[in-house]
Amino acid sequence: MDMPVDIVSVVIRALSFVALFQAAGIALxxxxxxxxxxxxxxxxxxxARCSAWAAILLVAMYQLLAAARMMGEFSGVMNLPMQLRALQTSAGAASALRIAGLLLIACTVMRKHSGGRVASVAGATLVVLSFLVTGHTSSNPQRWLLAxxxxxxxWVAAFWFGSLWSLYSSSAIETxxxxxxxxxxxxxIASWLVPGIAVAGVVMATKLLPSAGALLMPYGLLLLV
Known part of the structure; x- marks a missing residue:
């Protein structure tokens, strides 16, 4: 049975993903x-700005809980050596990238000029890049292709996710x-992006799975999604 610290960590991580994809997606x-x-x-x-600040808080909380998970108890949050150790992992690097990108979004998404747009897109890209330093693609021999x-x-998934709220909100307010x-x-835009996300998913799945037949297995279907 999972310990409470693991359960809390998983919940916070899930919430952080929702918030960060919302912030990055709306920025895009x-x-x-x-x-x-x-x-x-x-x-x-x-x-977008509120989502970015919420995501920063959640990512920071998740990173702090990494030390607690290592120790198996919440007191690990206050253990400085363990916190430093957690920061030196790939997950720590991912958290740093996410917070940096989210800060860019939070500080620039309200600006309408071209500089603000460039900065917020850069922030969203940093958020997406954070997922490349962990997981299967980070250690795969074909990282040059998979990354x-x-x-x-x-990037496309974030845009799509952020667009859902944006389109819904605008349809209720705009003429x-x-x-x-x-x-x-x-x-x-979607007519170009959606095929791209499908092609990327299929190619990644074929490279990560042992055979084409594995695409029909639960893990293969998850990769395609």
Whole structure:
């Protein structure tokens, strides 16, 4: 049976993923489609900023709990040597990248000029890059191929995830004309991005799995998703 510290850590990690993908996704959405918005632009940017700050807190909490998980008890949070050890792991590097990217988003997503867009996209990209320093692709001999594919896969997934709230929110606030223009622009972008995420997923699955038949197994199907 899992110890309480493990359960808390898993819950916080899951929540951090929701918040960070929301922040990164909305940042990407606003960079690509924000100029099509009018009344809903500011509220959506605020959601991105709040999501970024929430994700920073959750990522930091998860990283602090890494030491507690090593020791098997919550007192590990206060153990400085264990915290330093946790920071030196690949998970620690991933947390650092995520916090750096989220800080960029939180501090720049409210800015409408081109510099703000570039900075927020850079922040979102850092968040996505953090997933490349852990997991199967980080140690695979074909990392040179898998890492860029995973980057594309997650970058598009983040954009898609952030777009869900953005489109829903804008449709409730904007006029029918603005909503129609936004939907048309989103569809034009999605028609290119969705095939990309599918191709990246299939190629990664074929490289990580022992055989093509394994694609039909639960783990293979999960990789495709």
């Amino acid at each position: 959405f606003m960079a690509m489609l924000g100029r099509a918005l009018t009344s809903s632009e500011l509220p959506i940017r605020r959601v 860029p594919l995973l980057l594309v896969h997650l 029918a004309q603005v909503t129609a223009v936004l939907a048309a622009k989103f569809t034009a």
